[in-house]
Amino acid sequence: xxxxxxxxxxxxxxxxxxxxxxxxxxxxxxxxxxxxxxxxxxxxxxxxxxxxxxxxxxxxxxxxxxxxxxxxxxxxxxxxxxxxxxxxxxxxxxxxxxxxxxxxxxxxxxxxxxxxxxxxxxxxxxxxxxxxxxxxxxxxxxxxxxxxxxxxxxxxxxxxxxxxxxxxxxxxxxxxxxxxxxxxxxxxxxxxxxxxxxxxxxxxxxxxxxxxxxxxxxxxxx
Numbered sequence: 128x129x130x131x132x133x134x135x136x137x138x139x140x141x142x143x144x145x146x147x148x149x150x151x152x153x154x155x156x157x158x159x160x161x162x163x164x165x166x167x168x169x170x171x172x173x174x175x176x177x178x179x180x181x182x183x184x185x186x187x188x189x190x191x192x193x194x195x196x197x198x199x200x201x202x203x204x205x206x207x208x209x210x211x212x213x214x215x216x217x218x219x220x221x222x223x224x225x226x227x228x229x230x231x232x233x234x235x236x237x238x239x240x241x242x243x244x245x246x247x248x249x250x251x252x253x254x255x256x257x258x259x260x261x262x263x264x265x266x267x268x269x270x271x272x273x274x275x276x277x278x279x280x281x282x283x284x285x286x287x288x289x290x291x292x293x294x295x296x297x298x299x300x301x302x303x304x305x306x307x308x309x310x311x312x313x314x315x316x317x318x319x320x321x322x323x324x325x326x327x328x329x330x331x332x333x334x335x336x337x338x339x340x341x342x343x344x345x346x347x348x349x
Contacts, residue, residue: 143261147268148198153185155236155273156197156205160188162228163208170221172214180208202275207286219295226291230277234336237277240270241340245348270340275333284316285309 161183164175175181180188188205196203208229215221244266251259281289285306294302305312319325 139257139261140264143264144268145198147265147272150265150269151272151276152189152194152197152203155233155269155276156194156203157183157185157188158232158236159229159276160205160208162232163210163225166225166228167208167210170215170224172211174209174211174214178209197272202272202279204276204279223292223295226288230280230288233273233277233280237270237273237337238340238344240266240273241337242344244270245341245344249348271333271337274336274340275329278329278332278336282316284312286313 160180164180168175168181188208190204190206193204193206210222210225212218212222244263247253247259247263247266253260253263280287281292283289283293286309290305297305316325
């Protein structure tokens, strides 16, 4: 993300890119992990509380490399929240709830940010007001990172959240195959990410969700 900002040469865009990234690193990622932790704790699992993850303290949730990735390229990750499905009444169903809590909070944040951006564009003169323009840029960038993080986490292979959601309907053999080959699948996925092969589908989904949210908000306002 920051790389793209520097390519534009626009100082305002660069500053808003940095602020949006820092907002995600120090607020959104902790909220994402706290959502996982709280949902698991609510379902009877004491592990997140025992591990000190029922907190908004960023130091408890941030992964150094994942945070750097968010700042530089616009996506990254936090420190995985430890949970123990043995405490759940219905392990598969409850694990899916815990898994969706993180991406779900990202999508909610994105919707709120796009709502604010739409209000600014609709009722403020973004061409004349530097403050209004900066707020609009910040909101759209932060919203995009939130959506991208949600999309990224919903990839249906272990250990991503999407696998635990998909596992609700997966046959036992398919679930076992994916878990057994987790390391290989992650290596393939990492290669696809590094070569840029995954950038088109991930960006397509991110842009599609962002556009859908914009349409929903415009319909709501009008």
